[in-house]
Structures are given as structure tokens and as C-alpha cells.
Amino acid sequence: MKDNLTERLAAHLADGPHHLGQILITPISGGGYELRHRDEPPPFPALRESTGPDAARQLALYTDTGEFRPLKSAPTLRRGWRLLLADTQELHLALDYLYPAMVGIWRSHQNGTLTAVPxxxxxxxxxxxxxxxxxxxxxxxxxxxxxxxxxxxxxxxxxxxxxxxxxxxxxxxxxxxxxxxxxxxxxxxxxxxxxxxxxxxxxxxxxxxxxxxxxxxxxxxxxxxxxxxx
Ligand code: SF4
Structure with missing residues (x-):
């Protein structure tokens, strides 16, 4: 049976907040998700708020000091933002901008279908x-x-x-x-x-x-x- 990645992601996140790299993913009661930097110091109302997955593409591009991030898994994700996503499809897309292919690779590993290449x-x-x-x-x-x-x-x-x-x-x-x-x-x-x-x-x-x-x-x-x- 075909594995629906977005549905699997929703089921996995249903029990509360999760980290992915430097991101904290928090389900919002009533629907949707909030993303922000996992090490964000309070107060959170000071965070610049965006909505929709396209904003994630911009967040992934540059460090806090404006340097390009060629490696998206480098621990250099900028801070000071809060991203609101309407549903799991938007979440999946936003995570793919921030950490390309990582949700799919995690799922393949869980399924036992991921092959590591020496x-x-x-x-x-x-x-x-x-x-x-x-x-x-x-x-x-x-x-x-x-x-x-x-x-x-x-x-x-x-x-x-x-x-x-x-x-x-x-x-x-x-x-x-x-x-x-x-x-x-x-x-x-x-x-x-x-x-x-x-x-x-x-x-x-x-x-x-x-x-x-x-x-x-x-x-x-x-x-x-x-x-x-x-
Ligand atoms: S080879 Fe893998 S662990 Fe090493 S820098 Fe590239 S992505 Fe990171």
C-alpha cells in the first residue's frame, strides 16, 4: 500500500511538539502548525510572523548575518521568526524548504526502505x-x-x-x-x-x-x- 507521507507526518505530530533540526514544530489547537527556531529566547510575541510555506524558502536561504547557507542542515538557521501553516500539506512543503527531502528520508528509514550508500x-x-x-x-x-x-x-x-x-x-x-x-x-x-x-x-x-x-x-x-x- 502506498505510504501517504503527509498523513504519516500528521499522525506522528499528533501527540505534541517535535524538533526537526533547529526547528520546533508545534500543532495548534483547532488546526495548523507553528514553526519557530528551537532555541528562540522569549518573549515570543517579539517574533516576526509569517504565514504559508513560501516564507520558509526565504528563511532557509541566509544566516542571521546575511550569509548564504549552501548546506541547509548546517546549524545556522536564522532566528526571530514564527511561521504559521494552515495544515499538514503546508507544513510538509515548509519543512522541505527548510530541510530538503528530510521528511521523506526519515519516513523511508522508519519503513526500512532507506539504503545507505558507502x-x-x-x-x-x-x-x-x-x-x-x-x-x-x-x-x-x-x-x-x-x-x-x-x-x-x-x-x-x-x-x-x-x-x-x-x-x-x-x-x-x-x-x-x-x-x-x-x-x-x-x-x-x-x-x-x-x-x-x-x-x-x-x-x-x-x-x-x-x-x-x-x-x-x-x-x-x-x-x-x-x-x-x-
Ligand atoms: S555528508 Fe552528510 S553529514 Fe556530511 S556535511 Fe554532507 S549532509 Fe552533512
Missing amino acids: LDQTLARQTGMYAAAKRIQNDEARALIQRTCSSAKCLKRILWEMAPGQPVDGLPSGKMSPVLDPGTTACDEIPLLCHEACNILVAEARQVVKQRERDAPQPERQTQSTSPES
Whole structure:
């Protein structure tokens, strides 16, 4: 039977507020939902109010200081807003602007149909200018993942391995688990899940390889003697 994602979302949220990334989702009695930043300090009436899912697209674009957010799962969501949504369809659309595809991926994970793709397979698929990323070495990849995927940079939880049977190491265990440690948050959480390395990690892998290859000592050229024969 086809899973109706919007209906599943409504059923999941029926028992009260939930977190998704940096958002607090609160069902409104009488219908609809309110979204705001989960760490918003009171007083809440000071928040700028918007309605409808299109406003979420704008909220996702820039940080508080006006910088573009290329990675929507970065912990840089701006504050000071409150978004009112009329129903679960509007909510689903707004969440897709704020955290693209994350509701669907969460649901696939719940269904047991989500397949995590090991990093070596993601890199092996790269072509064109990104083909260089295939040549990243294991120690370089580990250091890169620690720099790029840490919770200070990205809120997703990593489901993929470096290669089949070779887990990612060097990150806290909570970063590698799809479930939250009990008691770490005041309300239920829909996790942000990373089932395949993103374009940002692949692009960084390419940079690491290119830098190493640029820095490698060049083989010495044979120099021709210009001195006249004696
Ligand atoms: S690979 Fe996944 S965890 Fe790492 S930065 Fe990209 S989205 Fe975040």
C-alpha cells in the first residue's frame, strides 16, 4: 500500500511538539502548525510572523548575518521568526524548504526502505571535474569527514560507512546513530539523516586530492648541458 507521507507526518505530530533540526514544530489547537527556531529566547510575541510555506524558502536561504547557507542542515538557521501553516500539506512543503527531502528520508528509514550508500561507492560514481575525488586516501577522508560533517557544521546523523563493513570513526557515537539519546531533548525529534555523502563533501574531497597532487614533488627534469665540448 502506498505510504501517504503527509498523513504519516500528521499522525506522528499528533501527540505534541517535535524538533526537526533547529526547528520546533508545534500543532495548534483547532488546526495548523507553528514553526519557530528551537532555541528562540522569549518573549515570543517579539517574533516576526509569517504565514504559508513560501516564507520558509526565504528563511532557509541566509544566516542571521546575511550569509548564504549552501548546506541547509548546517546549524545556522536564522532566528526571530514564527511561521504559521494552515495544515499538514503546508507544513510538509515548509519543512522541505527548510530541510530538503528530510521528511521523506526519515519516513523511508522508519519503513526500512532507506539504503545507505558507502562513501567509496559515492566517490566511485563521480565523473568530470569531480572524478578526482575518487583518489582520496583513507586518512584524508577521515580528516575531511571530521572537519565537514561534525555537528558544528552539519546536524545530520550519518548512516553511511567509509566502505562496506568499515564504519566512519573519529566522530561522536551520537553523530552516527539515527536515534537520539533518551532525555537529551525536551520533546520528540524527527532526525535529520544522511544516507549518502552530499555534494559539499564530494567537492571538498576533490579539493583535498587536488591540493595533495599540486604539493607533490615534481620529478626532476633532465637538464641538457649547454657547455661547449672540450
Ligand atoms: S555528508 Fe552528510 S553529514 Fe556530511 S556535511 Fe554532507 S549532509 Fe552533512
